[in-house]
Amino acid sequence: MKSNLFLSTVAVLTLSAAAANAETLRLLTWGGYAPDDVIAMFEAQTGHTVEVTKSNNEEMIAKLRATNGGGFDLAQPSQDRIAGPQAEFGIYKPLDMSMIDTSLFIPSMLEATKGNTTIGEDVFAVPHVWGTDGLVLNTAIVTDVKDYTDLCNASVAGKVSYRLKRPTLIGFAFSMGLDPFGAYGDEAAYQGILDLVEAKLVECKANVKTYWDGGDELKNLMRSGEIVAAMAWDTGGWQLNDDNADITFVAPASGALGWIDTFALPARGRADEAAYAWINFVMQPDIAAMITASAGNFTASQGGDANVDDALKAKYQASFPQEAIDNIKWYPSVPAGLETLEGATLDRINAAR
């Protein structure tokens, strides 16, 4: 493993020798995706410096929109949030695939992401970290929650939390037997689905303690026992599992929702050289394993799961038997305009008493 790391170090060094000057890479990413030790290694090997800004999908797009795609050199929005915002605001620029070492990626994931983020001839994103949305349950107390709609059961009244965001709408729709992804192309049909989900979520509101917003807020609520069931990210459930063996992530019966966070270049980024160097650096299996350890989620790096510690692997396998993996619903690209409909629905749910 040492020599492996050494070899890849040499590879990156020769690659970055092309860079005439050391650049500052302004990275717009999620918490945990750029741990300090990885940044230190990258800076030592390439001479570039890295400035990290932590954010989420909506904020990333809002920030880039405010500057017409400036202010950052590399962003990490989810793959379903590339094509729509690009069509609408033009905040990304096409990737030069010759600069990326595609052999570092899991081929199927790379192809899927490219397929979802290609506009015309241009590819706008490559995959980095993937994970799912599902149920985080305190299994010692909760026994009858198998799917999102079960969060509305009387047995967990007042002890439930989820986000008031689009994944919740999508998750509940699937759980109610509807097919929101199938209706992506048809605004009227999609509105019909949203109306049904809205009625369900309004009815369910009395069960909710509060809508969570950040990962730490959810963990806090779950650890204190104030909530016992939530719709949340798999990694949140696994991290809580370290503190309390009763709490774990469960893939819902209707299927976990799979997301892939990507690398995309902002339209007016200035340090492309450093951005490509970063992509090729963090996709190396050893580095990818370090990011998995920090973020809690697996990466699209070929062989990146080999060096991940066994505890996390065991949790992953317990939460995802093969049929649950096959049942993962991957987010297709969100067409421009759908989010306005979802926004109005979310506002009405928020306002309901």
Add this chain to the structure above:
Amino acid sequence: MATDRSKLAFWLLLAPCLIWLVTLIILPHVGMFLVSLREKVGVREYETSFANYAVFLNEPLYWNTFARTAYMSIAATILTLLIGFPISYYIAKLTRGRTKTTSFLMCLIPFWVSELVRTFGWMILLRETGVFSNFLQYLGLVNGPIEMLYNDAAIMTGLVYTSMLFMVVPLVTTLDSLDDSLIEAGYDLGASGFAILREIVIPHAMPGIVSGCIVVFMLSLGNYLTPILLGGKDSLWFTGLIYSQFITRFNWELGSAFGFLLLGLSSLIVFVGLKLTGQSLGKTMAQS
């Protein structure tokens, strides 16, 4: 020559203020107003219209949210005044020297930490596994844990706490300037304590009350953190709507329109408030 020079001095002294006003307040507002007039008709296609304002009028949800924000802010202002007035009176009239400085400082100290930290402090106190709930259980007053967070009362507590200082400072200043002999004269002439409060203290303190109320009302109306964090799932606040239009819905056009409506409607409420109490902004500014 002398007039030229004084003119130059006038403009130079005014320049920072003008630059501030134009670049940081007027220009962004003009830009935002133009954005609010754009109606999205398709991908990257916009038309000029008042459609975004029509959305506000046609969707009762937005109206109700604004009304709720306004009346909660008014209630917060009145509560702050009711709590702040006795405190200010005590500081201004009943204490001297070091006690006065200390008690004034006590009102100030919470504002040395950021609003976020203060709000988190309230969350620690009020939550189900928090300090109050545990204390009540320890005393045996309640059987199980009780949730005091995520309701309107929690929002109100947070708002009053956050804006207390902005009521106390102008009130202390105006009450300080009230000559004690006027109050003594009132007692000499046989007036009751209530009559003195009504006839002497409150009329004198009116400019402080009005400016304090305006500041507290505007701060509450424009507050974002406190209602969102303390209100939880029922935290419907107009600034929260504006935030979500801008950030999570990418709908800047509607967000800008909401921003302008907030500006206009809040100014209207202050104007009506001044008219109802027979005060004018000029008088308030001149006296306080």
